[in-house]
Structures are given as structure tokens and as C-alpha cells.
Amino acid sequence: VQLAESGGGLVQAGGSLTLSCVASERPLNTYAMGWFRQVASKEREFVAAITWKDGLSYYTPSVKGRCIISRDTAKNTVFLRMRDLKPEDTAVYYCHPATIVSGGWATPYYGIDLWGNGTLVTVST
Numbered sequence: 001v002q003l004a005e006s007g008g009g010l011v012q013a014g015g016s017l018t019l020s021c022v023a024s025e026r027p028l029n030t031y032a033m034g035w036f037r038q039v040a041s042k043e044r045e046f047v048a049a050i051t052w053k054d055g056l057s058y059y060t061p062s063v064k065g066r067c068i069i070s071r072d073t074a075k076n077t078v079f080l081r082m083r084d085l086k087p088e089d090t091a092v093y094y095c096h097p098a099t100i101v102s103g104g105w106a107t108p109y110y111g112i113d114l115w116g117n118g119t120l121v122t123v124s125t
Contacts (some may be wrong), residue, residue: 001027001114002096009121016083019119021095023076026052027112033078034098034106035069037091038118048080049098049106058104063077085123092118 023034034049044045048069049058057069068081078095094116097109 001025001038003114003116005095005116005119008121010122010124011085012124013086014060015123016081017085017121019080019082019093019095019121021078021080021115023066026076027097027109030097030109032100032106032109032114033071033095034108035078035080035093036099036108037089037093037121039091044094044106044108046098046105047093049100050078051100056100057123058100058106075099082121087123087125089121090093090123092120094118114123 002020002024011017032049032051035047036044037047038044046060047063048067050069050071052073066084071078096114098106099109100106
């Protein structure tokens with residue numbers, strides 16, 4: 001299984017971007033896909049997640065209301081539409097199978113490592 005993220009770029013604060021994640025195939029035994037982001041010298045953090053079957057979505061509080069995660073099950077693709085971007089959204093964004101945990105957030109699915117190269121989002125002031 002390979003994951004390929006795309007759609008990042010340089011955008012001014014207040015702008016919008018849509019990220020895409022295409023999976024060569026749906027990872028077995030996983031039921032959700034998440035977006036995570038990482039800034040150099042910091043730990044990777046959860047951004048948003050969605051279940052494949054029902055399309056239930058989850059967001060970290062800092063992006064709630066500004067981001068929408070969606071999926072195309074036929075194409076094994078997950079999207080993250082981001083608007084009203086802020087400089088603090090600057091990071092490398094990764095997609096990865098996820099586990100939904102209580103409290104309405106997600107962690108990377110344990111036991112598999114499908115981290116790709118990510119896609120860089122840079123938000124300028």
C-alpha cells in the first residue's frame with residue numbers, strides 16, 4: 001500500500017487549499033484515514049480524520065470550522081479542504097490510516113507505517 005499526498009503550496013493568510021491523499025489500495029483492517037501535520041522539531045499532530053464506511057469526521061479544535069475532510073471510496077482518496085488558513089497551519093501534512101479514539105480525535109493506526117513524503121503547506125502573513 002502506498003499513500004501519495006498532494007495539493008500543498010504557498011498561500012497567504014486567509015487563503016484556501018485542498019489536499020488530496022490517494023491510496024494505492026485501502027489498507028486492510030483499517031477503517032479510517034487521518035490527516036496529520038508536523039512542523040520541524042515538533043511532534044506530528046492530528047488534524048482531521050474520516051471513517052471510510054460512514055464518512056464520520058473528526059477534527060482537532062484548531063481547525064474545526066475551517067477544514068472539511070471528505071473521501072471518495074471508489075478512488076481510495078481522502079481530501080482535506082482548508083480555508084481561512086493561518087500562519088500556524090504551516091506544516092508538512094501527511095495522511096495515514098487512523099484510529100478514532102474517545103474524545104473525538106484520532107491517532108495513527110498502530111502497527112503499520114505508511115508515512116509518505118507529505119505535502120508542504122506554507123501560509124504567509
